[in-house]
Every structure is written in structure tokens, then in C-alpha cells.
Amino acid sequence: xxxxxxxxxxxxxxxxxxxxxxxxxxxxxxxxxxxxxxxxxxxxxxxxxxxxxxxxxxxxxxxxxxxxxxxxxxxxxxxxxxxxxxxxxxxxxxxxxxxxxxxxxxxxxxxxxxxxxxxxxxxxxxxxxxxxxxxxxxxxxxxxxxxxxxxxxxxxxxxxxxxxxxxxxxxxxxxxxxxxxxxxxxxxxxxxxxxxxxxxxxxxxxxxxxxxxxxxxxxxxxxxxxxxxxxxxxxxxxxxxxxxxxxxxxxxxxxxxxxxxxxxxxxxxxxxxxxxxxxxxxxxxxxxxxxxxxxxxxxxxxxxxxxxxxxxxxxxxxxxxxxxxxxxxxx
Amino acid sequence: xxxxxxxxxxxxxxxxxxxxxxxxxxxxxxxxxxxxxxxxxxxxxxxxxxxxxxxxxxxxxxxxxxxxxxxxxxxxxxxxxxxxxxxxxxxxxxxxxxxxxxxxxxxxxxxxxxxxxxxxxxxxxxxxxxxxxxxxxxxxxxxxxxxxxxxxxxxxxxxxxxxxxxxxxxxxxxxxxxxxxxxxxxxxxxxxxxxxxxxxxxxxxxxxxxxxxxxxxxxxxxxxxxxxxxxxxxxxxxxxxxxxxxxxxxxxxxxxxxxx
Numbered sequence: 001x002x003x004x005x006x007x008x009x010x011x012x013x014x015x016x017x018x019x020x021x022x023x024x025x026x027x028x029x030x031x032x033x034x035x036x037x038x039x040x041x042x043x044x045x046x047x048x049x050x051x052x053x054x055x056x057x058x059x060x061x062x063x064x065x066x067x068x069x070x071x072x073x074x075x076x077x078x079x080x081x082x083x084x085x086x087x088x089x090x091x092x093x094x095x096x097x098x099x100x101x102x103x104x105x106x107x108x109x110x111x112x113x114x115x116x117x118x119x120x121x122x123x124x125x126x127x128x129x130x131x132x133x134x135x136x137x138x139x140x141x142x143x144x145x146x147x148x149x150x151x152x153x154x155x156x157x158x159x160x161x162x163x164x165x166x167x168x169x170x171x172x173x174x175x176x177x178x179x180x181x182x183x184x185x186x187x188x189x190x191x192x193x194x195x196x197x198x199x200x201x202x203x204x205x206x207x208x209x210x211x212x213x214x215x216x217x218x219x220x221x222x223x224x225x226x227x228x229x230x231x232x233x234x235x236x237x238x239x240x241x242x243x244x245x246x247x248x249x250x251x252x253x254x255x256x257x258x259x260x261x262x263x264x265x266x267x268x269x270x271x272x273x274x275x276x277x278x279x280x281x282x283x284x285x286x287x288x289x290x291x292x293x294x295x296x297x298x299x300x301x302x303x304x305x306x307x308x309x310x311x312x313x314x315x316x317x318x319x320x321x322x323x324x325x326x327x328x329x330x331x
Numbered sequence: 332x333x334x335x336x337x338x339x340x341x342x343x344x345x346x347x348x349x350x351x352x353x354x355x356x357x358x359x360x361x362x363x364x365x366x367x368x369x370x371x372x373x374x375x376x377x378x379x380x381x382x383x384x385x386x387x388x389x390x391x392x393x394x395x396x397x398x399x400x401x402x403x404x405x406x407x408x409x410x411x412x413x414x415x416x417x418x419x420x421x422x423x424x425x426x427x428x429x430x431x432x433x434x435x436x437x438x439x440x441x442x443x444x445x446x447x448x449x450x451x452x453x454x455x456x457x458x459x460x461x462x463x464x465x466x467x468x469x470x471x472x473x474x475x476x477x478x479x480x481x482x483x484x485x486x487x488x489x490x491x492x493x494x495x496x497x498x499x500x501x502x503x504x505x506x507x508x509x510x511x512x513x514x515x516x517x518x519x520x521x522x523x524x525x526x527x528x529x530x531x532x533x534x535x536x537x538x539x540x541x542x543x544x545x546x547x548x549x550x551x552x553x554x555x556x557x558x559x560x561x562x563x564x565x566x567x568x569x570x571x572x573x574x575x576x577x578x579x580x581x582x583x584x585x586x587x588x589x590x591x
Contacts, residue, residue, distance in 0.1 A: 027428075028493060028497075032493070036486075036489045036490065036493055039489040039492075040482065040485045040486050040489055043485040043488060043489065043581070043584070044481060044482065044485055044584075047481065047485075047581075047584045047585045047587075047588045048588055050334065050338070050585055050588065050589070051334075051588055051589060052333055052334045052589065055333075055334065055335060090335050094335075094338070101581070104485075104488075104489065105488075105492060107489075108488070108489035108490075108492035108493050108496075109492045109493075109495075109496045110493065110496040110497055111496055223473075223474060223475060226475075287478070290474075290478055290591065291474040291475060291478060291591065293591050
């Protein structure tokens with residue numbers, strides 16, 4: 001009898017995907033793939049938050065540092081939070097890391113995706129204030145090259161754009177428009193990339209040595225090859241801060257308005273956005289400093305790449321259906 | 332600089348649980364000649380669970396690092412061969428959808444960690460990474476490799492969760508054999524199921540049929556049985572295997588981050 005049970009069990013234990021796939025599992029659609037990509041980044045954040053450094057007073061000092069230059073009403077809560085973390089570093093950091101782990105797992109687990117995305121928005125807004133000092137947008141230190149307007153706010157933006165609702169699915173020309181509609185999605189894109197263009201031209205960022213110093217500063221502690229890349233880029237930009245900032249701002253402004261262009265031009269814009277974000281992530285942010293240890297997240301470059309992919313123009317569902325109907329009629 | 336030891340203790344306990352579940356699956360399945368099923372995967376999980384527990388808590392160290400190097404080199408080569416075989420039918424799809432690809436990545440990540448630790452220790456044969464007060468921060472010579480592994484492991488974790496909770500899996504057929512046995516308490520015994528070649532769609536359907544009696548073989552599965560058979564079905568369910576894989580993926584990513 002037990003042998004029989006085993007045989008039944010063996011049929012059942014044909015683990016996973018490959019066996020059951022043939023029956024009912026379907027590959028996730030574009031938006032689900034993007035949600036899963038967001039979950040991967042939250043999971044990366046979670047394990048980074050478990051690093052040894054985060055359990056020390058150094059983490060509290062890092063938080064306190066973001067208060068600098070901010071108005072009192074913003075800075076006071078940051079200092080309060082930093083003080084709290086300093087006194088309960090192990091407990092609070094464990095909670096922080098576990099929350100991020102749960103967000104990742106919750107987004108990946110289909111029945112909880114809405115709850116997890118909603119929670120991720122609330123968490124991201126809290127971290128944007130208490131952990132990133134509102135991305136330094138209020139203290140004139142923000143730069144698109146160092147992570148402005150705060151990497152974590154892009155998590156919240158992605159959660160909104162990837163919300164599992166299809167109210168506008170029939171007319172959506174890109175994944176980001178399915179939940180909120182194309183006009184709102186385009187406006188959010190315009191505000192984000194337009195603000196980056198504005199930050200690039202701020203006095204502190206267009207100074208002759210500003211960009212060069214910023215990039216050179218990222219080389220410290222990085223592996224040799226990445227430090228070499230950073231140092232090389234820094235030397236190329238030395239004393240060319242104004243020209244580099246103008247070029248960067250022009251590219252960012254073009255990206256900002258590009259989603260309003262016809263589909264071929266919009267696609268070119270998205271490609272440009274991915275390239276610019278990748279350059280920022282590698283040269284300006286050194287992969288968020290992860291390879292040097294002590295990073296809390298991969299910084300904004302990776303998130304901007306993911307965001308850009310959500311705006312990749314495709315045919316609307318209605319247009320696709322119309323085209324399919326026309327082809328059928330022709331046949 | 333240390334990670335709190337209680338976190339490492341918890342993770343080590345989880346890894347030992349994974350090893351125990353994997354050992355249980357091997358015993359419960361008792362693969363016979365010609366129907367080894369996924370025994371290689373369970374063996375890999377068993378070894379990884381023991382090895383990672385030893386890395387996290389020094390007192391749980393079982394074998395010298397050099398031995399683990401050899402073990403995971405063999406496992407990496409084995410799963411590499413399995414993926415190669417799979418790719419002949421599926422092509423590049425095996426990278427995202429292959430049955431053995433996650434296990435290749437897990438084995439390679441383990442090999443990388445042990446080789447990197449050995450190099451960092453100057454070949455001195457570290458007994459483990461955990462100390463009495465926590466995990467010592469290690470420095471890897473190629474952190475970018477660790478970073479790639481972390482992203483890859485994280486991707487498989489979320490893919491596993493998505494599949495487990497997806498249509499046809501979360502509430503239905505994917506977990507059916509285990510859930511049926513556990514809730515009905517009737518066990519899973521079937522002459523018909525034993526006649527169905529394992530791994531075929533008919534075999535899967537037979538297992539799924541145990542949940543609702545929709546399949547002739549499944550009706551047989553629900554016929555008689557015992558609580559031990561229910562427990563066995565639960566142990567052998569895809570959910571158990573995927574749970575082990577998810578736990579190991581998260582723990583491995585954690586360990587790699589600590590070592591950067």
C-alpha cells in the first residue's frame with residue numbers, strides 16, 4: 001500500500017513549474033513582470049538593510065545627515081528619528097529590513113499584491129522624509145547624478161503606475177497608463193524628468209568642478225574596475241561642469257516631453273531615458289555604492305530604468321483588436 | 332562589525348529545517364530505479380541547508396570548507412548538465428523557466444561563497460563565518476559576482492512566489508495533492524496513479540485529481556489512506572519544495588550581501 005502511495009506521491013512531486021506549466025501556468029503579462037521586477041528591488045533593499053553596518057550607530061548618523069540644510073519643520077522629525085534609531089539600532093533596523101522583505105514577498109505573492117503595493121507607497125513616503133530628507137530637493141544639494149529626487153520616491157511612483165487595475169487598459173499605450181490613464185501617467189513622467197532637468201542646472205551642479213567631484217567621490221571603496229571608470233569619467237568632466245550640466249539638462253528635458261510624441265519618437269525617448277539612467281547608475285551612483293558595502297538601496301538609476309520600461313509604447317488593446325479584426329476580414 | 336547573532340541563529344535554524352524537509356522528501360519518495368524524479372534537487376537542498384547552517388553558526392560546521400568546495404563543484408556541474416539537456420528542448424527559455432536553472436544558480440552561488448571564503452582565509456580552512464557574537468564581515472575579491480548572484484537569487488524567489496500564487500496554482504491544481512490529503516485526511520493512495528508515468532501531464536493530472544476527484548486516478552487517490560500518507564503527500568508537494576527554494580534563495584542573498 002505504501003508503494004502505491006509513493007507512486008502517487010512521485011507523480012505529485014514532479015516539482016514545479018515544468019510539470020505543472022503544461023497544464024495551467026501562463027507567463028505573467030508585461031505589467032506583472034514589471035511588478036515582479038519591483039519586488040526584486042525591494043528584496044535587494046531588504047537584504048542590504050540586514051548588512052552589519054545598519055545595526056550600528058553609523059546608520060543613525062547616516063539618517064541624521066539627511067536633515068542638514070532642510071527647513072526646521074522637515075529636519076526636526078528626521079533628527080528625532082535618527083536619535084530613536086541610535087538608541088534602538090538593532091530592534092529598529094530589524095523591523096525596517098523585515099518590512100522591506102515583506103513588501104517584496106507581498107508584491108510577488110499575487111493575492112497580496114494590492115496590499116503590498118499600497119504599503120510600499122506609505123513606506124516609501126516615510127523613508128523619503130525620514131531616511132532621505134526629501135531627496136535633498138529643498139536644500140539645493142539635489143542632483144540627478146546623485147539620486148535626486150530621492151530613489152525611494154520612485155518606488156512609490158512605480159507602485160502607483162503598476163497598480164493592478166485596468167480601468168484604462170483599452171486605451172493604454174504603455175503599461176504605466178493601464179491603472180491611472182495616459183494623461184496622468186504622462187504628467188507624472190513630465191514632472192519627474194522635468195525636475196531632474198531643473199536640478200541639473202542648479203548653481204551647485206553647474207559649477208566647473210561639481211560633476212567631476214561628485215563622480216570622483218563615488219570611487220572610494222569601489223572595486224578597482226569601477227573606481228577606474230569613475231575616475232576616468234571624473235577627469236573627463238573636470239572643469240567642464242557647466243557644459244556637462246547643460247547637455248545633461250537638455251537630454252533630461254527631451255526625455256520629459258518625449259512621451260507626448262508619436263510612438264516611434266516616444267520609443268526613442270524611452271531608449272534615451274534608459275541610456276541616461278544607466279549612465280547615471282554606473283558613473284554617478286556606482287551601482288548605489290552596493291559593491292563598496294554600506295548601501296541601503298541601489299539608488300535611483302536602476303529605478304529610473306525600470307520606470308522607463310513601464311512607458312515603452314505599444315499598441316493599445318483596442319487598436320490591436322481592431323487590427324486583428326481587419327486581418328481576419330482580409331483573410 | 333557584526334550582524335546580531337540571533338539573526339544568524341534564526342537563519343541557521345531555517346536552513347536546518349530546509350535540510351530536514353529535504354531529507355524527509357528523499358525518504359518519503361524512495362525513488363526507485365528509473366524513476367529518480369527530483370531526488371537530485373532534494374539532495375542539493377539537503378547539502379545546501381547543512382552547509383549554510385555551518386556558515387552562519389560556527390558550531391554547526393560539519394565539513395571542512397575544501398570538502399564543500401568539491402561538493403558544490405560537483406553539484407554545479409551536475410545541474411549545468413541538466414540545464415544543458417533541458418535547453419536542447421526549450422532553448423534560451425530555460426534561463427527564466429527551466430526546471431533546473433534555479434538549482435544551477437544556487438549551487439554556483441554556494442561554490443562561489445566557499446571559494447571566496449577560502450581565498451579570504453588564505454586557504455586556512457575556516458570553520459564558519461559566524462562567531463560567538465555574530466557574523467564577521469568578509470571581503471570578497473569579486474563583489475560584482477556576488478551582486479549578480481543576489482539579483483538572480485532574488486529574481487527566482489519572486490518568480491517562485493508568483494508561480495505558487497498564480498492562477499491554477501495558488502488555489503487549485505498546483506497544491507492539490509497535498510491539500511487534498513491534508514484536509515480530507517484520507518491520504519493519497521492509488522493504483523491508477525502508480526500506473527501513470529511520473530512527470531507526464533497525465534501523472535500531474537492524476538495528482539491534481541486527488542483534490543477534487545475530477546481525474547479517474549485522482550478519485551483513486553482519495554479512496555483510502557491514512558494521516559501518514561497525508562503528511563507524506565504534504566512533504567512531497569511542490570509547495571514544500573518551492574518553500575525550501577525560496578527560503579534558501581533569501582538566505583543566500585543575505586549571506587552574499589554580508590560578504591560584500
